[in-house]
Amino acid sequence: xxxxxxxxxxxxxxxxxxxxxxxxxxxxxxxxxxxxxxxxxxxxxxxxxxxxxxxxxxxxxxxxxxxxxxxxxxxxxxxxxxxxxxxxxxxxxxxxxxxxxxxxxxxxxxxxxxxxxxxxxxxxxxxxxxxxxxxxxxxxxxxxxxxxxxxxxxxxxxxxxxxxxxxxxxxxxxxxxxxxxxxxxxxxxxxxxxxxxxxxxxxxxxxxxxxxxxxxxxxxxxxxxxxxxxxxxxxxxxxxxxxxxxxxxxxxxxxxxxxxxxxxxxxxxxxxxxxxxxxxxxxxxxxxxxxxxxxxxxxxxxxxxxxxxxxxxxxxxxxxxxxxxxxxxxxxxxxxxxxxxxxxxxxxxxxxxxxxxxxxxxxxxxxxxxxxxxxxxxxxxxxxxxxxxxxxxxxxxxxxxxxxxxxxxxxxxxxxxxxxxxxxxxxxxxxxxxxxxxxxxxxxxxxxxxxxxxxxxxxxxxxxxxxxxxxxxxxxxxxxxxxxxxxxxxxxxxxxxxxxxxxxxxxxxxxxxxxxxxxxxxxxxxxxxxxxxxxxxxxxxxxxxxxxxxxxxxxxxxxxxxxxxxxxxxxxxxxxxxxxxxxxxxxxxxxxxxxxxxxxxxxxxxxxxxxxxxxxxxxxxxxxxxxxxxxxxxxxxxxxxxxxxxxxxxxxxxxxxxxxxxxxxxxxxxxxxxxxxxxxxxxxxxxxxxxxxxxxxxxxxxxxxxxxxxxxxxxxxxxxxxxxxxxxxxxx
Numbered sequence: 001x002x003x004x005x006x007x008x009x010x011x012x013x014x015x016x017x018x019x020x021x022x023x024x025x026x027x028x029x030x031x032x033x034x035x036x037x038x039x040x041x042x043x044x045x046x047x048x049x050x051x052x053x054x055x056x057x058x059x060x061x062x063x064x065x066x067x068x069x070x071x072x073x074x075x076x077x078x079x080x081x082x083x084x085x086x087x088x089x090x091x092x093x094x095x096x097x098x099x100x101x102x103x104x105x106x107x108x109x110x111x112x113x114x115x116x117x118x119x120x121x122x123x124x125x126x127x128x129x130x131x132x133x134x135x136x137x138x139x140x141x142x143x144x145x146x147x148x149x150x151x152x153x154x155x156x157x158x159x160x161x162x163x164x165x166x167x168x169x170x171x172x173x174x175x176x177x178x179x180x181x182x183x184x185x186x187x188x189x190x191x192x193x194x195x196x197x198x199x200x201x202x203x204x205x206x207x208x209x210x211x212x213x214x215x216x217x218x219x220x221x222x223x224x225x226x227x228x229x230x231x232x233x234x235x236x237x238x239x240x241x242x243x244x245x246x247x248x249x250x251x252x253x254x255x256x257x258x259x260x261x262x263x264x265x266x267x268x269x270x271x272x273x274x275x276x277x278x279x280x281x282x283x284x285x286x287x288x289x290x291x292x293x294x295x296x297x298x299x300x301x302x303x304x305x306x307x308x309x310x311x312x313x314x315x316x317x318x319x320x321x322x323x324x325x326x327x328x329x330x331x332x333x334x335x336x337x338x339x340x341x342x343x344x345x346x347x348x349x350x351x352x353x354x355x356x357x358x359x360x361x362x363x364x365x366x367x368x369x370x371x372x373x374x375x376x377x378x379x380x381x382x383x384x385x386x387x388x389x390x391x392x393x394x395x396x397x398x399x400x401x402x403x404x405x406x407x408x409x410x411x412x413x414x415x416x417x418x419x420x421x422x423x424x425x426x427x428x429x430x431x432x433x434x435x436x437x438x439x440x441x442x443x444x445x446x447x448x449x450x451x452x453x454x455x456x457x458x459x460x461x462x463x464x465x466x467x468x469x470x471x472x473x474x475x476x477x478x479x480x481x482x483x484x485x486x487x488x489x490x491x492x493x494x495x496x497x498x499x500x501x502x503x504x505x506x507x508x509x510x511x512x513x514x515x516x517x518x519x520x521x522x523x524x525x526x527x528x529x530x531x532x533x534x535x536x537x538x539x540x541x542x543x544x545x546x547x548x549x550x551x552x553x554x555x556x557x558x559x560x561x562x563x564x565x566x567x568x569x570x571x572x573x574x575x576x577x578x579x580x581x582x583x584x585x586x587x588x589x590x591x592x593x594x595x596x597x598x599x600x601x602x603x604x605x606x607x608x609x610x611x612x613x614x615x616x617x618x619x620x621x622x623x624x625x626x627x628x629x630x631x632x633x634x635x636x637x638x639x640x641x642x643x644x645x646x647x648x649x650x651x652x653x654x655x656x657x658x659x660x661x662x663x664x665x666x667x668x669x670x671x672x673x674x675x676x677x678x679x680x681x682x683x684x685x686x687x688x689x690x691x692x693x694x695x696x697x698x699x700x701x702x703x704x705x706x707x708x709x710x711x712x713x714x715x716x717x718x719x720x721x722x723x724x725x726x727x728x729x730x731x732x
Contacts (some may be wrong), residue, residue, distance in 0.1 A: 003030075026045050030046050038288075044176075047073065047140050049143070050075070053082055076720075080125045092400075108498060112507050113508070118500070124374050124400075127145070137256060137272045142169055150238035153234025161623060162647060162651035166725075173728065181217075182288055185290075188293070195295070205309045205311060209309045211244045214617070215646060231345070234341075298464070304442035321458050331366065332422075333453025334425070335521070343484075346389070363378075366395055369394045370402050374494055378493030406554030408554075524726065530683070531680045532609060534696065535677050539574060546622075552628055571596040604634055612639045618639070618648065636657060656726070662705065676696040677696075678696070685719070687711060687716070691706075
């Protein structure tokens with residue numbers, strides 16, 4: 001990496017940002033690679049791959065179908081997504097092991113056969129395990145989860161991808177990434193009082209919005225960095241996914257060194273010290289955009305509802321909620337998740353809970369606690385934090401994603417009942433946490449969640465407002481305090497890791513043909529060599545359409561290894577502009593209305609290709625490639641929108657679909673739900689050359705519009721072969 005950085009710096013003749021050093025330091029060909037921020041495609045050699053269990057199923061199924069005997073880079077699978085929060089950690093984990101036995105056995109056996117490490121259910125959330133074990137300054141890691149950037153808190157470039165990208169890296173093929181722009185966030189001052197690291201990213205999300213980071217790496221720098229703990233920096237990088245950023249990163253400092261020493265990686269810290277100049281930005285480096293935040297002036301924030309970029313100071317949320325008609329009563333406060341489940345987070349929350357208990361109070365709202373890993377769970381149990389959080393009314397859930405991704409068997413409100421929850425999570429899209437579209441979810445710091453759960457109301461500002469003790473006296477909560485790291489070292493808890501054998505060739509991976517959870521993949525059809533003629537519009541989507549809208553999680557997670565079954569959730573959350581309804585589109589062959597997947601299946605059975613038309617930032621959110629696999633499986637050919645989120649656009653290309661954008665966004669209005677669309681110019685499909693869509697209206701008239709794309713030469717070959725996996729097999 002050091003050699004590569006020097007080669008590139010000499011070639012470019014300018015100072016480099018930190019993210020450029022790490023990214024360009026992993027180039028496959030540092031001498032010959034064309035490098036231009038925001039335009040060229042880089043061919044990179046990541047060091048590691050990490051996969052969570054919901055996406056690992058499809059990634060491993062694709063790797064199996066590639067025919068390769070063993071992964072080419074260190075890779076791990078993490079069981080964290082399939083554990084539903086219902087009663088409490090112990091009971092929920094045991095139930096998950098029984099319900100998901102087939103999937104866990106598949107992942108464990110596939111890992112053993114193909115050389116992939118396996119973290120068993122109960123081990124913890126993928127991003128916390130990576131921070132504790134695998135991230136380090138300068139590493140490049142790709143993960144099949146959108147919050148992989150969490151590792152940036154340890155000076156790593158960790159990027160969320162779809163499973164097909166992971167397969168490329170596991171196969172030893174250079175991985176392609178559009179050369180990122182770099183947004184600099186300069187931090188001055190220092191954090192204190194009620195303000196936490198989470199408030200930095202809540203503020204940044206409010207400034208940059210959910211698509212302001214698209215195509216860019218967010219690089220934090222400046223004198224304020226040193227006032228933030230290593231795990232606090234990870235929190236900030238984690239939620240950077242919510243602004244569409246490729247990833248986020250902090251420069252190497254003493255906070256990272258101490259964290260590595262505490263987590264058994266002191267020798268890596270020594271190495272990082274030796275190469276420190278490669279792990280911080282060059283003096284005089286230039287950013288494409290700079291945001292400045294004075295941490296000394298930053299106030300606690302809370303973002304929501306329904307979108308993570310609607311930012312409010314905590315001091316103003318009560319008035320805004322009253323004006324907007326949002327429910328003030330906080331029904332549930334939820335702390336933890338991959339974003340905020342560190343030892344420091346739990347300690348600061350416990351410091352507030354202890355104050356309430358000392359005054360004879362418990363939480364007015366329901367309160368849940370999700371430890372990020374078995375190591376965190378065991379350590380906060382040993383050090384008394386768990387007892388305090390339970391005593392104040394908390395339920396300690398399993399070391400897993402739980403309610404953050406919709407794995408929550410919620411009983412206290414009926415579906416459709418308007419209510420408010422506050423979480424320390426990262427994402428708060430409609431119905432994401434509990435499948436109730438009327439739930440108003442707000443994201444904030446664990447400290448503010450705890451305070452609001454104690455008070456029971458959204459308009460409680462702990463900096464100015466009083467609580468009433470059991471004896472009737474008024475008191476204010478003192479600002480939270482908590483140790484950055486445990487004084488006694490971490491307690492590792494139970495051993496939950498399975499290392500792959502040196503040679504797994506003789507092992508077998510069993511997938512039952514009758515399984516409703518797992519299904520071996522069949523190759524997608526190749527491009528027929530002609531233009532796409534007279535395709536139907538399956539749905540014209542109105543407004544926000546995240547990967548949760550395209551392929552919902554929650555109860556559907558159990559089908560993540562079975563493409564045909566999970567395709568029954570395709571676009572069931574998207575709003576049809578034709579009738580403002582969800583999961584109700586007109587079948588133009590029968591004239592009747594049906595669910596989106598049902599109509600798609602009917603079109604496919606009758607040989608009718610179709611397209612989806614969408615709005616801005618289509619596919620934001622999770623990295624789940626099922627949102628691309630499902631339309632391909634059910635007969636889709638193109639997705640035509642105003643703009644895409646990065647990971648989803650790549651996932652569509654990988655599966656042989658055409659992600660296309662309107663050259664003029666107003667052309668979205670020209671397409672009617674009963675139109676037929678032809679895409680012409682595919683015989684001369686080339687990088688940088690737009691294609692044409694011919695729109696035939698039902699009244700007999702027609703018009704042509706220009707559609708742009710971002711395909712490069714290799715990606716066009718994926719399309720022609722039918723998918724990136726098909727192309728990989730052709731080249732073997």
